[in-house]
Amino acid sequence: MRATDNSSQGWFLPYLKHYFWAFLAAALLGALSIGCAGALLFTSGHLITRSALKPENILMVYVPIVLVRTFGFSKAVIQYLERLVGHDAALRLVSRMRVRLYRAVEPQALMIRSKFRTGDLLGLLAEDIEQLQNIYLKLVLPALSALLIYAAGILALGWMDGTFALLMALYGGFLLFIAPAISLGTSLAKRRTFKQERSKAYQELTDALFGMSDLVLSGRTGHFLSTFTQRHKRAAMVENSLRRNEWRSHWIAQCLVGGGIVIMTVWAGGLVAQNRIEATWLASFALVTFPLLDAFVRAGEAVVHAPEYQDSLRRLKDSEKDTSALAARSDAGQAADDAADTKEEQATAQRLSHGGDLLLNNVSYCYAATQEWSVRNISLHVPQGGKVALLGRSGAGKSTLLNLIQGALQPDEGSVTVAGVPVFTGGAYSSLFAVLNQQPYLFDTTVANNIRLGRPDASLDEVRAVTEQVGLGALIDSLPEGYDTRMQETGLRFSGGERQRIALARILLQNHPIVLLDEPTVGLDPLTEHELMQTMFRVLKGKTLIWITHHLTGMKHMDEVIFMEQGTISMRGSHDELWRDHARYRNLYKLDHPGLEI
Structure with missing residues (x-):
């Protein structure tokens, strides 16, 4: 509760x-x-x-x-x-x-x-x-x-x-x-x-x-x-x-x-x-x-x-x-409690550093303001390294479910656990999840500092390694001051796809076991989207992926595809199963430019 x-x-x-x-x-x-x-x-x-x-x-x-x-x-x-x-x-x-x-x-x-x-x-x-x-x-x-x-x-x-x-x-x-x-x-x-x-x-x-x-x-x-x-x-x-x-x-x-x-x-x-x-x-x-x-x-x-x-x-x-x-809670008089909680969080983070099975057991949640279920009776089992896509119209409950998965919200009913540990622990979830969203924010500081946001103590060699992995090494080396080049406000120096790759480099530095992809390819042209998806699936291999999206490009890479409507699951299965058993899925897939499939 x-x-x-x-x-x-x-x-x-x-x-x-x-x-x-x-x-x-x-x-x-x-x-x-x-x-x-x-x-x-x-x-x-x-x-x-x-x-x-x-x-x-x-x-x-x-x-x-x-x-x-x-x-x-x-x-x-x-x-x-x-x-x-x-x-x-x-x-x-x-x-x-x-x-x-x-x-x-x-x-x-x-x-x-x-x-x-x-x-x-x-x-x-x-x-x-x-x-x-x-x-x-x-x-x-x-x-x-x-x-x-x-x-x-x-x-x-x-x-x-x-x-x-x-x-x-x-x-x-x-x-x-x-x-x-x-x-x-x-x-x-x-x-x-x-x-x-x-x-x-x-x-x-x-x-x-x-x-x-x-x-x-x-x-x-x-x-x-x-x-x-x-x-x-x-x-x-x-x-x-x-x-x-x-x-x-x-x-x-x-x-x-x-x-x-x-x-x-x-x-x-x-x-x-x-x-x-x-x-x-x-x-x-x-x-x-x-x-x-x-x-x-x-x-x-x-x-x-x-x-x-x-x-x-x-x-x-x-x-x-x-x-x-x-x-x-208030700071006043709580210093000892804070220290104890910090130790407990560190122990939890150490225990979960290698991830584990993500399990949602009959999860339900409603926002008090609406008194309507945003998510209702959702059950999901994702083994470590599994890949799941969540699809649905706006307001279907995808974002709420994502917030429940990463511990930003606590279920009204049911539970969300990783390796048997509840994710809603007041902060321990930050050691489990990395997020790549639609518009990652880039600060007006150097390229290296922006990438180090994933891990502030990372050396320059480590920063170079992850940028090479995401395909930005040559681009950054060509900049006037290399990794010391300033991003400009909100990263205006770079294109949308390049900003997403920098955010992806941050995630690689974090090295968290579960990665949440919140429509990271929205607004990109088809070619850039295709290349970014190839890069994501390559560099995030072995990590658990939860992917929110509105269209079906890349579904062949997913272990399970879940469609949500009004907070409940209306259709689920692998790409091949849905293609075989659901005419609706076949129609949606054909409408979604299947020629761009990777």
């Missing part, structure tokens, strides 16, 4: 707990920095007032002068330490998040195009992780520091005047809690709309980049630019509206800060009138209010962006759906 999703561990609280003391230290330093700013203005107000009275001796204001300098330097030093500690914890935390995200997405790489749109994936990898960093740096730390200052300030005022402390507690509470909630409520819908428009713009832009040549050839470039510009304008209008709302909220908050300063000044004036404090302290109480209330405002403004963080948290959580327990 399919493994349960083990991604319930969140993306926020576990990391906050793991780095709790670091963030607490940063919050305390932040509160101390605000306190130093308040003490600096408090002392400065007293110093200015005392100096205005023209003291007879400089010693009369010497202590305030020293304190002003002390608090001034202390504020800068403590603020630096607060940012150092806070950013260090946040960056370490984000680093662990990136590892976790990679472990969640990497096992889904085989189906990544079907599970994620490219724009969404780019946003997930880039924007969402950065948003989580901002949760801690721009929301959690300022909020904690403001709460500490709020509590300390109310306690200090309570020591002097309990009634006024209660009034300021309500006033500060409004700034810290009520005003941000009101601002958030009024802008929530607009923020969601802006997020949706920006996400759609990402998707459309990435679609256009990948299909730019088709847009140009079809003359639809102008239409795309017009549509994209309109969407961008709509997003810009929503963003401008949000900025205006933020400006109004900020203006109101500053007015409230001014009101708090007036209230504090009136209260301090009352204390002076009652002879409870000297008149030289009046300016101090007025000035100290500035940094304290400003800290409340900044913390409140950070809360308004909470919905953006929620969306990022939701997408990151969704990225772990249908991921194996090994790939989906």
Whole structure:
């Protein structure tokens, strides 16, 4: 049965707990920095007032002068330490998040195009992780520091005047809690709309980049630019509206800060009138209010962006759906388990390094979104070195079955094993299977490095050997810098058939016992297809081959040919058996250019 999703561990609280003391230290330093700013203005107000009275001796204001300098330097030093500690914890935390995200997405790489749109994936990898960093740096730390200052300030005022402390507690509470909630409520819908428009713009832009040549050839470039510009304008209008709302909220908050300063000044004036404090302290109480209330405002403004963080948290959580327990679990506190799992995977990989019989026993699978069986009751036995072709229309279940075979999906019913070992082991399948698909990706680095992707520690002699096997040795030697020649982006230097041969060389370096061929000849001209197939069957001799294809060229080389329809097997047998017993097969074979058969 399919493994349960083990991604319930969140993306926020576990990391906050793991780095709790670091963030607490940063919050305390932040509160101390605000306190130093308040003490600096408090002392400065007293110093200015005392100096205005023209003291007879400089010693009369010497202590305030020293304190002003002390608090001034202390504020800068403590603020630096607060940012150092806070950013260090946040960056370490984000680093662990990136590892976790990679472990969640990497096992889904085989189906990544079907599970994620490219724009969404780019946003997930880039924007969402950065948003989580901002949760801690721009929301959690300022909020904690403001709460500490709020509590300390109310306690200090309570020591002097309990009634006024209660009034300021309500006033500060409004700034810290009520005003941000009101601002958030009024802008929530607009923020969601802006997020949706920006996400759609990402998707459309990435679609256009990948299909730019088709847009140009079809003359639809102008239409795309017009549509994209309109969407961008709509997003810009929503963003401008949000900025205006933020400006109004900020203006109101500053007015409230001014009101708090007036209230504090009136209260301090009352204390002076009652002879409870000297008149030289009046300016101090007025000035100290500035940094304290400003800290409340900044913390409140950070809360308004909470919905953006929620969306990022939701997408990151969704990225772990249908991921194996090994790939989906959190890093935090799991180092020992990871080491144990790695040893187990290495032992499994060693045991399966020479392959074994591939056995599918009544395998069934359905995608939760559709609630329909994509594959139903499939049984298959392929001995090591056997060759099987899977054919069928698009949507017949071929790709799903291929993903089940290589362990990217776990069956809802039945099992898939190699040499008796289940392939769905959270990563061990990578030592069993090599894949040659329709469009192997070639990186913008040297030819040798692209081939070494199959085995990074391969020597240049080994790279030369496999390129000779796939028939590329003379071509690469003729390049300006030989094996050190750069591929150019996506391998533009080479033709489609040559790119497939480079990918085939990677597979030979991997030397895995089972090779999955996912329509590797699609888009090639008949002659190139014929030559590539000859090369594949020659160099992959002795390996188990599972070949997905839409047409019947090369079926004489296969031990078994399987036709799939609606997730089930509709016809199976060797080429000779199907030719003899099934008129449908004979008709399909005749329609598929039998003259090109090898």
